[in-house]
Amino acid sequence: MKRREFIKKLGGSGLVAGSTLVAPGLAQAKVTPEYKWKMVTTWPKNFPGLGTGANYLANLINEMSGGRIQVKVYGAKELVPAFEIFDAVSRGVAELGHGAAYYWKGKSEAAQFFAAVPFGLTAQEMNAWLYHGGGMELWHEVYEPFGLVPMAAGNTGVQMGGWFNKEINSVADLKGLKMRIPGLGGEVLRRAGGTPVSLPGGEIFTSLQSGAIDASEFVGPYNDLAFGLYKAAKHYYYPGWHEPGTTLECFVNKKVLESLPKDLQSIVINASRVANLDMLSEYTAQNNQALDTLVNKHKVDLRRYPDDVLKKLKALSDEVVAEVGAKDKTSKKVFESFRNFRDQATKWHNVSERAYLNARV
Ligand code: CA
DSSP, X not given: OOHHXXXXXHHTTHHHHSOEEOXXXXXXXXXXXXXXXXXXXXXXXXXXXXXXXXXXXXXXXXXXXXXXXXXXXXXXXXXXXXXXXHHHHHHTSSSEEEEOGGGGTTTOGGGGGGTOOTTOOOHHHHHHHHHHSSHHHHHHHHHGGGTEEEEEEEEOOSOOOEEESSOOOSGGGGTTOEEEOOHHHHHHHHHTTOEEEOOOGGGHXXXXXXXXXXXXXXXXXXXXXXXXXXXXXXXXXXXXXXXXXXXXXXXXXXXXXXXXXXXXXXXXXXXXXXXXXXXXXXXXXXHHHHHHXXXXXXXXXXXXXXXXXXXXXXXXXXXXXXXXXXXXXXXXXXXXXXXXXXXXXXXXXXXXXXXXXXXXX
């Protein structure tokens, strides 16, 4: 039995209603929710991986609290638009938000370090930095002025470089390249001579197909296959240097969290840790399968960025990221911690993960 089905079976109707606790062999006890919460998200409702990750976390909180907390998930625009969830939870319009920290750079430049940084940390390194390397304390500090408590709530793992209708054989091929690539990665592309374009996920396919853009990154095989992007572009480049382990977040209104009894506070915080691991596992499993389908069934042309292109993008990324790290006092503090951790983790992973994966090939 798949684990999700198992959990569903354990939860029974309590998953949806949040009002009944089903314990095997025991009579169902009616539990009236003490806390009815809204979770607003930046994702379309039930979007594979990201939206379903939000649902999973909400269900976990409902289940683990035995129905004392009942969380209802709202897709983007259902209650508030995607990019207004930060303010909505800050103001108490909703209790929880599910998104990615780089969306909030308008609130704090430092927020970007907690989602994805070009040539930054992998998923495993990100979790290590957050949970055991001082990152989480800094993240708390960044969200504190907004009355929010952040939690890591998922990770996509290393993303793909993107879909191209033009071959990238040298740095010169990036010149004039019109590519959908948001955030810091977009700024790096701009400095390499390209034109970054911001487009919602839903507009990528038609823009690629019509030639309005030459290339687009999205997530990885799991989501890209579902969007049919292989029908709109010829070449699929790797690795996703711009998003090496994107962390998804869940934030809670601080006053709401602190008003809970200690056991429920612990449930909310630790449910998020479980969801964080679960999403990465889901992406890893689904990406394996989807890549196989893309390459073997749809005959996608899989290509690695040439070394000199990656080298140039790395140099430009270092420049762009250091500039973010110099914007203000908080960004400086976060950047220093992040950079020190990355340098140290690189040395360790050179003799562990990298060495092993190279040996296993
Ligand atoms: Ca992406």
